[in-house]
Every structure is written in C-alpha cells, then in structure tokens.
Amino acid sequence: MSDIRPVQWTADGLEIIDQTQLPFRFIVERHKEAESVARAIKDMKVRGAPAIGIAAAYGIALEAQQGADRQQLLTACQMMRQTRPTAVNLFAAMDRIEQAVREGKDVLAEAHAVAQEDLEADLRMAELGADLIPLNARALTICNTGALATGGYGTAYGILRKAYETGKLEIVYACETRPRLQGMRLTAWELARNGIPFRVISDGMAGWLMSKRMVDFVIAGADRIAANGDTANKIGTYSLATLAHAHGIPFYIAAPTTTIDSSTPDGNSIPIEERSSTEVTHIDNVQIAPDECPVWNPAFDVTPARLITAIVTEQAVCRPPYRFG
Ligand code: MRU
Secondary structure, eight states: OOOOOEEETTEOOOOOOOGTTTOOOOEEEESHHHHHHHHHHHHTTTTTTHHHHHHHHHHHHHHHHHHOOHHHHHHHHHHHHHSSSOHHHHHHHHHHHHHHHHHTHHHHHHHHHHHHHHHHHHHHHHHOOOOOOOOEEEEOOSSOBBBGGGSSSSSSSHHHHHHHHHEEEEEEEOOOOOTTIIEEEEEEEEHTTTOOOOEEEEEGGHHHHHHTTOOOOEOOSEEEETTSSSSEEETTHHHHHHHHHTTTEEEEEOOOOOGGTTOOSGGGGSSBBBBTTTHHEEEEEEOOOOOTTOOBBBBBBEEEEEGOSEEEEEEEEEEESSOOO
C-alpha cells in the first residue's frame, strides 16, 4: 500500500503535503486552524475531490479542538464550502460534519471516519475496476487521481495500480493536464514511485495515440457525477471521452459514491469552477503569454453519460443507462 497521505492528522496539527511544490520539493505544512486549511484548498496545495473533503473535515476538527462553539463550527463549515465549487465530496463532507456538530458528536472522530471510509472505498474500487482491465493493457489517464488526490490510494489511479500489481497493465500514458500539470507533476511522480511503466504525453497527443492503436482504455476520476451519469472532471476529460468514442475505445470513470450527487439531475446543473487566467498565462510564475492576454480557464468540463462505458464505485461497476439516487 502507498504510504502517501496528502492529509494527515497529528497530535500537533493537520499535516498537508504542499502539492504545488511537487515533484521537486516534498514540503509538509502544519495547519492549526480552519482558515489556513481553506486557503490551502483554494490554492490547490491539497487538491483532488476526495482529499479536499478530507482536508475540510479535519479543518473543522482543528477548530473544535481549540474550543470553538457550535455556531463557530458551523460558520467554519460555510467558509470551507466557499473554497472550490465543483468537487461534491467537499459538500458531502461538510454535510456530515455539520450534522455531527448539531448532534454534539465528536468532530475529530467524524473527520477520521471521512478519511478512513475514503481509503476503504478506493481499495474496494481497485478490486472491482481491475477486473475490467484486459491482459497487457495500455491505459490513458488525465490529471491526478492517486494517493495525493484521495485518502491515500487513489480512484482511477488505484485501479491502474491494482491492474499493474496483478500483471495486467503494460503501460500508462499520462496526459500532462494543462494548465496546472497535475498529470506531469503529480501522476508521473506517483507512477515512478510505484514502479509502474509510463510515458507523459502532451494533452494534444491523445487522439494521435488512439489512432495509432496504442491505447486499450481510458480511465479518469470525477469531481461530481450527476444523477444521470454526466460527469464533471478535470478540463480535457470530455475531449478524451469524445476521442475514445470515435476510436471505439472503452472510457471509464472511477469515483467513490461520495462523488455522486443525486440531487443534481444532469451535467448542465453542475457548477464549474473558473480559476485565475494566470494559471494559463504563467508556468511556475514565469509568464509565457503576451501581456494582458485574454484567457478563459474553467477547471473542469462535463462528459455526457453516453460517452462513459462504465462508472466504477466502491459498490459496483455501473453500466448505462445510469440512474443514481
Ligand atoms: O483541480 P484538481 O486537481 O482538484 O482536479 C482533480 C480532478 O479533476 C480529479 O480527477 C478528481 O478530483 C478526482 S481525484 C480522485
């Protein structure tokens, strides 16, 4: 099992790996209050839908530990809800923590449960998902869905990892994932660490790779899955799904059931986060675009359910037509 925990509770505060510094620097920051955890989520020091939910839950536990009263805890939950709008795991975690606060339960125990259940869901998902993978398979993935994005194992990445361990996976192609480069900076780092053969490709190469018959399946994570199966995930996922469809290649989504939002009927109702234009115009604080270059930077797109071959959760491998809730 991976020993990476993006978020770790300690007797002396909440440790968060600063993912903006990877792969060159492994920096663990210690947080003592909810506000700094909220900032870490906004700044994507901790990112990935499940890890965001876990960090937010522990952020409230920090406040509880310092003696915050019920109203202060609920206000802190509201602050967490403002950090990133698309990953529904954040809202599921806050619903759960708010309920614990209202019922006078131990907030830290609830946060531990959020983290532990996510890890267990990943391990189960890996078992179920690895069964879908054929022998000698070549996979294509996007963004980072590994230990860094979750309670410590991974969703889509967890399935890849399991498939490799069981001798089925030949290679992973990892899209670099502009603009934040989670594929090149984080997934490549995890793949190397886990000894899984891989190659990073620029995002624009995916179609060419498929046309060369170099990919057997595509697998991605999710930030929010609507009741009809439409799925929001990192920008570029929709392009991969469309290309996979055009080439007759299976396209899988893997996510825990905490990523399913049955109150959202379809993809049109999923809020899509828009981030700063500097994420596109700059790389590591170096400007690569002309001054005042106009930019549109949605962090996610929505893949329609009709393009998704199967959705793997910890409970089942779901096939279309999808009906959640
Ligand atoms: O903007 P990010 O890095 O938080 O986006 C992450 C993704 O899009 C992941 O695919 C998704 O959260 C699933 S992580 C298991």
